[in-house]
Amino acid sequence: xxxxxxTRFWPASRRAVPKxxxxxxxxxxxxxxxxxxxxxxxxxxxxIVVTSRDHxxxxxxxxxxxxxxxxLAEPLGRNTAAxxxxxxxxxxxxxxxxxxxxxxxxHVIAPxxxxxxxxxxxxxEAAERSALLTFGIRPTSPxxxxxxxxxxxxVAQRRGTPVHRVERFVEKPDRARAEAFxxxxxxxxxxxMFVWRTDVILRSLGEHAGALHERLRRAVDExxxxxxxxxxxxxxxxxxxLEKAAEVLVVPVDFTWSDVGSWSALPGILPVDPAGNxxxxxxxxxxxxxxxxxxxxxxxxLTALLGVHDLxxxxxxxxxxxxxxxxxxxxxRLVARLEREAPGFR
Amino acid sequence: xxxxxxTRFWPASRRAVPKxxxxxxxxxxxxxxxxxxxxxxxxxxxxIVVTSRDHxxxxxxxxxxxxxxxxLAEPLGRNTAAxxxxxxxxxxxxxxxxxxxxxxxxHVIAPxxxxxxxxxxxxxEAAERSALLTFGIRPTSPxxxxxxxxxxxxVAQRRGTPVHRVERFVEKPDRARAEAFxxxxxxxxxxxMFVWRTDVILRSLGEHAGALHERLRRAVDExxxxxxxxxxxxxxxxxxxLEKAAEVLVVPVDFTWSDVGSWSALPGILPVDPAGNxxxxxxxxxxxxxxxxxxxxxxxxLTALLGVHDLxxxxxxxxxxxxxxxxxxxxxRLVARLEREAPGFR
Numbered sequence: 202x203x204x205x206x207x208t209r210f211w212p213a214s215r216r217a218v219p220k221x222x223x224x225x226x227x228x229x230x231x232x233x234x235x236x237x238x239x240x241x242x243x244x245x246x247x248x249i250v251v252t253s254r255d256h257x258x259x260x261x262x263x264x265x266x267x268x269x270x271x272x273l274a275e276p277l278g279r280n281t282a283a284x285x286x287x288x289x290x291x292x293x294x295x296x297x298x299x300x301x302x303x304x305x306x307x308h309v310i311a312p313x314x315x316x317x318x319x320x321x322x323x324x325x326e327a328a329e330r331s332a333l334l335t336f337g338i339r340p341t342s343p344x345x346x347x348x349x350x351x352x353x354x355x356v357a358q359r360r361g362t363p364v365h366r367v368e369r370f371v372e373k374p375d376r377a378r379a380e381a382f383x384x385x386x387x388x389x390x391x392x393x394m395f396v397w398r399t400d401v402i403l404r405s406l407g408e409h410a411g412a413l414h415e416r417l418r419r420a421v422d423e424x425x426x427x428x429x430x431x432x433x434x435x436x437x438x439x440x441x442x443l444e445k446a447a448e449v450l451v452v453p454v455d456f457t458w459s460d461v462g463s464w465s466a467l468p469g470i471l472p473v474d475p476a477g478n479x480x481x482x483x484x485x486x487x488x489x490x491x492x493x494x495x496x497x498x499x500x501x502x503l504t505a506l507l508g509v510h511d512l513x514x515x516x517x518x519x520x521x522x523x524x525x526x527x528x529x530x531x532x533x534r535l536v537a538r539l540e541r542e543a544p545g546f547r
Numbered sequence: 548x549x550x551x552x553x554t555r556f557w558p559a560s561r562r563a564v565p566k567x568x569x570x571x572x573x574x575x576x577x578x579x580x581x582x583x584x585x586x587x588x589x590x591x592x593x594x595i596v597v598t599s600r601d602h603x604x605x606x607x608x609x610x611x612x613x614x615x616x617x618x619l620a621e622p623l624g625r626n627t628a629a630x631x632x633x634x635x636x637x638x639x640x641x642x643x644x645x646x647x648x649x650x651x652x653x654h655v656i657a658p659x660x661x662x663x664x665x666x667x668x669x670x671x672e673a674a675e676r677s678a679l680l681t682f683g684i685r686p687t688s689p690x691x692x693x694x695x696x697x698x699x700x701x702v703a704q705r706r707g708t709p710v711h712r713v714e715r716f717v718e719k720p721d722r723a724r725a726e727a728f729x730x731x732x733x734x735x736x737x738x739x740m741f742v743w744r745t746d747v748i749l750r751s752l753g754e755h756a757g758a759l760h761e762r763l764r765r766a767v768d769e770x771x772x773x774x775x776x777x778x779x780x781x782x783x784x785x786x787x788x789l790e791k792a793a794e795v796l797v798v799p800v801d802f803t804w805s806d807v808g809s810w811s812a813l814p815g816i817l818p819v820d821p822a823g824n825x826x827x828x829x830x831x832x833x834x835x836x837x838x839x840x841x842x843x844x845x846x847x848x849l850t851a852l853l854g855v856h857d858l859x860x861x862x863x864x865x866x867x868x869x870x871x872x873x874x875x876x877x878x879x880r881l882v883a884r885l886e887r888e889a890p891g892f893r
Contacts, residue, residue, distance in 0.1 A: 212849075212851070485889065485892075487881065487884070487885065487888065487889065487892075489877075489880070489881055489884065490874075498867065501865055502865045502866070502867070503558075503865060503866045503867070503889065503892045504866075504867045504868075504869070505558070505866060505867070505868045505869070505881055505885070505892075506868075506869050506870070507868070507869070507870035507871075507874050507877060507878065507880075507881050508870050508871050508874040508877070509858070509869055509870060509871065512855070512869065514867060514869050516862065516867050519847055519848045519849060520848070520849045520850075520851060521844065521848070521849070521850045521851070521860060521862050521867055522850075522851045522852075522853070523850070523851070523852050523853070523855055523858065523860050523869055524852070524853035524854050524855060525853075525854050525855065528836075528853050528854040531835075531853060531854070532853065534835070534853075535833065535835055535851055535853050538833070538835065539833065539851070542833065543831065543833065543849065546831075546833075546849045546851075
């Protein structure tokens, strides 16, 4: 899934180049890293990328080995239910007896080897069940920005990894509930990564999101994706299917994971200097009496910080952004204002 | 005087383009504004600019109407005594019976008409006296970064402007003394602008800085400025002459004045938005929940501030600088570190 429009990483992420196409976690773009992480577990021929039509060329450039017919270009964004359904319909045409893994292209995961081990364990379990599997992240803080999953008792064990029943999904709890979840030890963060048999998710979509499924199926048959998409509801696969399905399982994972929700997440996933400052994108950093800052810029550029703390300083194109790390998620508000007042910088 | 190397306005001021060549106060460079301010009082033919040899071409481009022979290019910086002496020697050759006004090229002064009125009043007074005249700024704060002047009783009145005897110079007082000066009402800031008869300053230089004066006089006679400059002491005209001379007068002035000592001075001389933010250099500013900030950048660029206060955010070339306004004078320290660690960005 490479369809995001990325407003929280403005001004580095723009309409033309959203977050998944940026080297947020160093070196290659997050999309290229996501694809690379699969190598050894999934062949290029079985890798399907769904992105916006506006970013299709960009995606091809970032993934030169992706077979052209494996790039699905959505005419407009319709959240994850449409994305998952279209991909599942395409996969079923090519290989009806298959397992689908649904993976966002803008997550940081390490080590890749452990990720592949868990992915293959989940795929083996999914192949033998009519269940929908999700990956659960062991929580490290009472985060209110994630969906949480209450895990029930284990129902199986694959390659040494237990698989639990999902008791319930809790969408973005308040602080008190999140703290109780964290203390209780039975809750996990919903990673937004899923594994299931293709026929199982298509049957579930038919059951819980029948109109969407039927509209897309006909559109694929008739080669009329363009006109179909405008009619589709914009809904997440979690809300459309997962929260309604009877048999949902969760695989607790132990690899390091971050959905890199905003600039303030970078010090958690990138090297920091002894004062806790972190530079990304290639920019050089000169920090004097400064701690806990995040700098983004290109190779060949310099960000100089003097006497500042816990700031985000982003330079991209003709735009410079400065905000406290604790306000980084509000960059979206700034972008909304920009759409009205200075759309050229969006 | 256009010889400064400007470290306090880094990264906008670089070795190649110091502060006096920047449009700090809007529109044209400070040098061009300083020259424009004289028009109506002093002809181009009588305007002499002393700058570094490294910046001579730049100065010519900023002052296309300056006669080529009126640009004195110093082979290296030797503070203001050498600069004033060389110019005075050149002026005396061309017009022995003349008055010299010494004006820094990086001050903001308004309105220009009032400045010219005071300049001509001082010149008239100087023409009839063997005294050195300095302009004194009425203090508005207990500034510890300026030299202060204790004014004695008035000795004359020119065009309605009183001229006072200078009782003494006080170089950068501590806070308590500065507060006492401010409260006492008899002290003024030393503006670094001077007016005197050319023969009077040359006689004073001979008396108080004989070696410097003699070395420069011979160098001008022999066309050997290059070799002479390396031998000259690096000393200010204040220390070399003013503080030692017997007859020094001060003209209290009422125009708005700023020596624009650092980025934090900009909100005092430029328009600010209702939240006290100030943008200079042409950059567009988008400020959300942000107050008291100073942004510098080029036209066509955008600086976006979210939830920050009293910050300086400068973008110039490949460099971005962020520091609190109260640390702006320490940018010099950062530049010193840069000379060692990343001279390419200096």
